[in-house]
Amino acid sequence: MNNKMNRREFVQLTVAGSALCLGGSGILAFGANPKGSRLISPGCRGTKVKVARIYIGTSGGLWPKPKLDFRKEIQFYESEFAKLKDELSDVEFVVDRLISSADQVGPFKSKLKEADGILVIHLSMGIRSILNEILSVGKPTVVFAVPYSGHGWTGFGALQKQELGARMECMLTSDYKQLAVAIRPFRAIHHLREAKILNVTTRSFTGYANAMKNKFGTEIKRIELEQVLDAYNAVSNSKAKAETERWTKEAVKVVEPSTSDIFKSCKLALALENLLDAEDATVMTIDCYGTMWDKTIKLPAYPCLGFTRLNNMGLGGICESDLRSAMTHIILQGLSGKPGFISDPTVDESNNSIILAHCLGTTKMDGPAGPAAPYKLRTVMERREGVTPQVFMRIGQKVTQAKLVGTDFLPYFTGEVIDAPDIDRGCRTKITVKVDGDVETLWKNWSSGLHRQTCYGDITKELEYFCRFKEIKMVNEAV
Numbered sequence: 001m002n003n004k005m006n007r008r009e010f011v012q013l014t015v016a017g018s019a020l021c022l023g024g025s026g027i028l029a030f031g032a033n034p035k036g037s038r039l040i041s042p043g044c045r046g047t048k049v050k051v052a053r054i055y056i057g058t059s060g061g062l063w064p065k066p067k068l069d070f071r072k073e074i075q076f077y078e079s080e081f082a083k084l085k086d087e088l089s090d091v092e093f094v095v096d097r098l099i100s101s102a103d104q105v106g107p108f109k110s111k112l113k114e115a116d117g118i119l120v121i122h123l124s125m126g127i128r129s130i131l132n133e134i135l136s137v138g139k140p141t142v143v144f145a146v147p148y149s150g151h152g153w154t155g156f157g158a159l160q161k162q163e164l165g166a167r168m169e170c171m172l173t174s175d176y177k178q179l180a181v182a183i184r185p186f187r188a189i190h191h192l193r194e195a196k197i198l199n200v201t202t203r204s205f206t207g208y209a210n211a212m213k214n215k216f217g218t219e220i221k222r223i224e225l226e227q228v229l230d231a232y233n234a235v236s237n238s239k240a241k242a243e244t245e246r247w248t249k250e251a252v253k254v255v256e257p258s259t260s261d262i263f264k265s266c267k268l269a270l271a272l273e274n275l276l277d278a279e280d281a282t283v284m285t286i287d288c289y290g291t292m293w294d295k296t297i298k299l300p301a302y303p304c305l306g307f308t309r310l311n312n313m314g315l316g317g318i319c320e321s322d323l324r325s326a327m328t329h330i331i332l333q334g335l336s337g338k339p340g341f342i343s344d345p346t347v348d349e350s351n352n353s354i355i356l357a358h359c360l361g362t363t364k365m366d367g368p369a370g371p372a373a374p375y376k377l378r379t380v381m382e383r384r385e386g387v388t389p390q391v392f393m394r395i396g397q398k399v400t401q402a403k404l405v406g407t408d409f410l411p412y413f414t415g416e417v418i419d420a421p422d423i424d425r426g427c428r429t430k431i432t433v434k435v436d437g438d439v440e441t442l443w444k445n446w447s448s449g450l451h452r453q454t455c456y457g458d459i460t461k462e463l464e465y466f467c468r469f470k471e472i473k474m475v476n477e478a479v
Contacts, residue, residue, distance in 0.1 A: 049190045051183055052095035052108075052115040052139075056130045057123030059100060064124065064148035070098055073123050080176040087180040090187070105133040112137045117186030117469070119179070125150030135164050140189065140469035142182040143170045169465045185465040188334030193217035195330050198279055200228055201287035201321045208323055215407040216470070218330070220323060223275065225299070228286075231271035231278075232300050240267035247305065247377065247389075256379040257387045261301070265387040268299065269306030276315060283316030285326050302386030304360045311339040312364040312372075318342065319360050320451075328404045328453040335462040338367045340453030341393075343401075344427060352439045353418065353432050356401070356454055361391030361429030365456050378428045390428035392420045394456075399433060401454040402463060405447075410467055413442055413478040414458050437478030445477035 055074055081088065095111045105112075112118060118134060122145035131152070135141060145153055153172055159165035169185075171178050196219045199205060209220035243266035248254060254262070272284050286303050307317025316333070318326040319342050329340045343356035359380045363372045375389040395417050402412035419432035433454075435442055467474040 047190075047194060048090055048092040049183065049187045050094045050115045051091050051186055052112050052118040053093045053121070054095060054118060054134065055098045055121045055123055056127045056134075057098070057100060058126040058130075061124030061126040061150060063150045068124055070100075070123060074098060077121060077176075077179075080179060084177065084180045088183065091183060099130055099134075102129040102133040105130065109137055112139060115139055115186075116190045117141065117183070119144065119182055122146075122149045122152060125152065127152055128155065131159075132164060135159075135168055138167065140186060140465075141168045142185075142465065143168060144179060144182055145170065145172050146174050146176075147172075167469055169468060181462065182465075184335045184462045185469055188331050188462075188466050189216075189469065191330050191334040192327070195219070195283060196221065196279065196281035197283040197285065197316075197318075197323065197326050198223045198275060198281045199285050199287075199321055199323065200225065202291040203287060203321065205321075205323060211407055212323075212327060216327070218327065220326075221279065221281070223279075227275065228268075228271065228299065231275045232268055235267050235270045235274070237267075239270060243267075243270060250372075250375075251377045251389075252374050254377045255390075256384070257377050261385075261387050262305075262377065264301035265305040268301045268303060269309045272303060272306040272310060272317070273313075273315075276310070283318060283326050283330065284310060285316075285318035285321050285323065287321035289320050302380055302388065304380065304386060304388035307360055308362050308389050308391075311362040312368065314339075314368040317360070319358065322451050324404060324449075325451050325453050328402055331404060331463075331466065332400075332402065332453055332455040332459070335466060336367075336455050336457055336459050338365060338370075338455045338457065340455050341365065341429070341431075342451050342453060344450050345452070346426065347439055347443050348432070349439055351418070351432075351434065353434045354415070354439055354442065355421070355426070355430055355432050356452075357427040357430040359388045359390075359427045359429065361389050361393075363389060363391050365391075365393055381427050388428055390422075392422070393417060393429075393431050395420060397456055398458045399431075399454050399456060400459045400463070401433075401452045403448060403452045404472070408472050409448075410463070410472050410474045411445070411447065411477045412460070412463060412474065413437060413476055414460060415478075435478050437476065439478065442478040445475075 057070055094115055095108055099105060117140040120134060120141060120143045122143055156170045160168055171182055198221055200223045212218045212220060240263055244263045247266060248262060276284055288303055310317035316329045318329060325342050332340045339362050341362060343358045346355045348355060363375050364370060373391050373393055375391045378388055378390045380386040380388055397417045399417060400414050402410055404410050413435060415433040415435045417431045418434045421430045463474060
């Protein structure tokens with residue numbers, strides 16, 4: 001797909017099979033299970049991830065065997081890629097060919113430079129000069145090498161330490177499903193470049209926005225309160241009422257909020273989606289505890305429910321004008337196909353755990369095509385007003401927490417959810433995470449503020465690849 005679609009068209013394509021469409025209709029808000037790939041993010045504004053797929057092997061190589069039939073080898077790989085078509089349906093292979101000598105790389109260098117990343121599939125020994133020529137392009141490159149593909153791996157580690165190999169990662173495995181994993185960091189890079197974040201605030205963020213644009217290509221745009229109010233007033237009461245009925249019906253319980261409060265929150269939720277659509281944007285954040293919620297400037301409702309809804313759709317709803325969490329959300333979403341959960345943490349050394357809490361909970365933590373978690377409708381805890389889903393996440397789930405700090409530092413840790421507390425302390429949605437490592441070490445190493453983003457799954461390897469490609473220092477704070 002070379003023609004760029006708008007965000008609405010891409011969302012509709014990637015959630016084909018859903019009975020709902022965009023335009024304020026409640027898509028993916030609850031248990032709907034569309035047939036789109038869990039790794040496709042509508043937040044990508046409609047362009048495909050461009051990958052150069054290059055098979056490399058030399059006719060004189062004796063490993064894995066003399067007279068290796070490259071045609072059959074490529075046919076086998078094509079069958080493996082076919083098994084992964086759902087996970088790769090947002091990928092366009094802009095170069096797809098066999099290279100058998102270094103001089104064959106030259107004619108394709110311009111195409112390689114256009115790619116988000118290069119996937120090199122190692123077929124036989126004797127490929128070092130070919131690989132060096134590919135790496136000279138300077139694009140993020142993953143080398144996939146199964147056992148018996150050759151002895152090149154003995155030099156890969158040393159090559160990574162050289163300038164030529166600084167953007168090279170390697171997968172030495174017989175697990176062909178890892179071919180999809182190899183492309184995930186390219187997807188995150190692509191999504192960052194395509195992403196547009198809308199920030200509703202009166203605070204200045206020009207320096208940060210310029211830094212993100214220069215490093216990652218991400219656009220951050222200010223939205224005035226008047227634009228939000230206009231979008232809110234443009235939503236029909238009938239659509240807001242239908243949305244209210246859906247959220248109320250699907251809730252385990254409505255605890256504090258009135259029907260009127262839920263209605264206003266749902267109307268704002270539809271307005272936020274329409275704002276993203278009008279701006280061809282992907283992520284929304286609002287200074288909801290600051291400049292958008294004081295005595296003179298006020299939103300018609302808290303945005304929590306609307307943010308949940310955007311996260312459920314594969315877009316992004318981010319609390320408190322937290323631009324660092326917004327950037328991290330895009331990265332995690334690109335690497336895993338799943339949204340992040342922003343949290344205010346508190347520590348419990350008695351069971352080596354950290355409790356992650358926030359009033360904004362997302363019901364589709366497995367991604368838009370995954371199951372929906374149960375939730376209650378609650379008020380925002382600190383202010384005892386508004387509407388937010390209190391979500392009960394899955395116990396036993398592995399998670400990764402991370403935060404992009406500046407342009408070149410990413411602290412992270414991993415763990416397992418051992419509880420989803422339902423108590424009257426702290427923010428509404430909570431998970432207790434048993435830390436992989438030592439929680440005392442974690443809190444002593446903690447830096448760069450309170451908020452972090454947590455997603456389902458251990459995506460350490462994908463983060464490592466991404467951070468190497470984007471020259472980011474990645475640090476596990478729990479070890």
